[in-house]
Amino acid sequence: MPTTPPDQLPPDSHEAIAMLLPWYANGTLTPAETAPVEQHLARCHACRAELGRCRTLVAAIGQENQREDWQPAPDGFDRLLAQIDRLEGKPIPAVTRHPSLLERLGAWLGATPAPVRWTLALESLAVAALLLVVALPGTRLPSDYETLSGVPRPPATGPRLRVVFADAATAKDIQSLLQEIDGSIVAGPTALGVYTVTLPAGARSEQLLAAALGTLRARPHVRLAEAFTDGDNP
Amino acid sequence: MSQHPAPSRSVAGTAAEKTDLELIRAVAGKDRHALKQLYERYAPRIGRYLLKLLKQPELVDEAVNDTMLALWQSADRFDPAAGQLLTWLFGIAHNKGLKTLRRAGRFRADRSIDTLSADVLDEAEDHGQTPQAAPHGPEQTVLGWELGGILQWALEQLSTEHRSVIELAFGEELAYPQIAEIVGCPPNTVKTRMFHARKKLAQLLARRGYRDVAAAREE
Numbered sequence: 096m097p098t099t100p101p102d103q104l105p106p107d108s109h110e111a112i113a114m115l116l117p118w119y120a121n122g123t124l125t126p127a128e129t130a131p132v133e134q135h136l137a138r139c140h141a142c143r144a145e146l147g148r149c150r151t152l153v154a155a156i157g158q159e160n161q162r163e164d165w166q167p168a169p170d171g172f173d174r175l176l177a178q179i180d181r182l183e184g185k186p187i188p189a190v191t192r193h194p195s196l197l198e199r200l201g202a203w204l205g206a207t208p209a210p211v212r213w214t215l216a217l218e219s220l221a222v223a224a225l226l227l228v229v230a231l232p233g234t235r236l237p238s239d240y241e242t243l244s245g246v247p248r249p250p251a252t253g254p255r256l257r258v259v260f261a262d263a264a265t266a267k268d269i270q271s272l273l274q275e276i277d278g279s280i281v282a283g284p285t286a287l288g289v290y291t292v293t294l295p296a297g298a299r300s301e302q303l304l305a306a307a308l309g310t311l312r313a314r315p316h317v318r319l320a321e322a323f324t325d326g327d328n329p
Numbered sequence: 330m331s332q333h334p335a336p337s338r339s340v341a342g343t344a345a346e347k348t349d350l351e352l353i354r355a356v357a358g359k360d361r362h363a364l365k366q367l368y369e370r371y372a373p374r375i376g377r378y379l380l381k382l383l384k385q386p387e388l389v390d391e392a393v394n395d396t397m398l399a400l401w402q403s404a405d406r407f408d409p410a411a412g413q414l415l416t417w418l419f420g421i422a423h424n425k426g427l428k429t430l431r432r433a434g435r436f437r438a439d440r441s442i443d444t445l446s447a448d449v450l451d452e453a454e455d456h457g458q459t460p461q462a463a464p465h466g467p468e469q470t471v472l473g474w475e476l477g478g479i480l481q482w483a484l485e486q487l488s489t490e491h492r493s494v495i496e497l498a499f500g501e502e503l504a505y506p507q508i509a510e511i512v513g514c515p516p517n518t519v520k521t522r523m524f525h526a527r528k529k530l531a532q533l534l535a536r537r538g539y540r541d542v543a544a545a546r547e548e
């Protein structure tokens with residue numbers, strides 16, 4: 096039976112009817128489909144047994160779904176709006192002046208070498224943010240700010256994520272969030288406000304990353320947190 | 330769909346609830362309030378399905394977000410003559426879910442009990458990945474929480490293709506032409522997939538002592 100395509104079966108054959116039983120059980124057949132199914136059920140014991148199994152599945156999976164309800168995060172919709180804003184709502188002035196900025200930015204992000212580990216002295220973060228926002232629309236490359244930072248570069252081997260903080264987030268908020276996930280800012284902000292954060296290297300990097308994403312996404316000061324996928328990494 | 334008529338949530342303070350079509354038209358005109366109403370109406374149900382499809386709760390938020398973003402960006406392409414908004418949205422969600430799985434590097438489209446050797450399954454058991462077999466026969470536990478746990482385990486062993494058909498039919502109670510539209514295949518393929526999915530489900534459950542729950546008849 097499974098080898099015969101359903102469309103080659105006579106519509107009121109046992110095989111064709113049996114194929115419809117899951118949807119007779121969930122109550123979604125049309126009246127035209129329902130009538131022959133019910134006629135067949137009246138005289139076919141095997142199909143009645145089959146229907147019983149389908150109904151068991153409807154009930155069991157329905158029960159399962161009731162237990163495992165899913166609800167969006169309380170700020171789920173706000174995040175969506177923030178993303179929409181980023182995509183279309185709030186053009187960065189530089190973009191309109193220099194249409195190729197985004198492409199250059201993308202290339203820059205893709206080409207960022209094992210980045211500088213910034214010790215999070217808050218003042219220098221603010222300064223660096225300013226520097227980058229000023230510097231990026233031009234043609235300066237990461238090597239410039241690596242020089243500026245003057246900090247040696249240990250290899251970043253831990254998992255990395257991208258974070259966009261809410262406009263209202265203060266430096267103190269950012270610092271305490273980073274402490275909570277044991278993360279360090281290694282690059283950013285880009286002209287779009289994206290920071291790259293690295294987590295400690297270790298065996299459980301996948302769980303670490305998931306936990307950090309969970310923590311960040313639950314905070315109002317974080318507009319976006321996502322994993323740096325392999326393709327993003329140089 | 331008989332079990333799921335128009336969503337019951339009404340928008341606070343407004344007398345008449347807007348229809349899906351009114352809302353999607355408004356979204357096409359970049360009305361964010363309308364987007365919010367559709368989000369509240371459909372995100373929980375889409376998330377529930379994606380949770381089943383992806384099996385990894387940490388991936389669901391992102392896939393739901395991607396789905397609703399696509400709704401915002403392509404609302405003007407929704408064609409009410411071609412089907413319901415729910416079907417259209419589930420189709421987007423299904424695709425975003427598969428994309429998320431691929432991105433997460435966990436996508437194994439052809440994984441199924443046929444391609445898993447008995448050794449692999451036994452090894453999985455040895456590592457405590459499966460719940461205990463039910464101590465009672467199916468009569469006592471068919472609808473009890475014990476089957477719930479075992480069923481969830483069995484569903485998770487199915488290929489993405491098979492699991493989606495089972496969840497959309499038995500979990501979301503959708504008609505087979507809707508499922509065909511969502512997963513992007515002919516309606517008859519949905520029927521055959523269902524047949525094979527149930528057969529595999531029955532084999533998995535039989536390994537745990539449930540012999541008469543999900544079997545697709547074998548001729």
Ligand SMILES: [Zn+2]
Binds near residue numbers: 110139
């Ligand atoms: Zn029959």
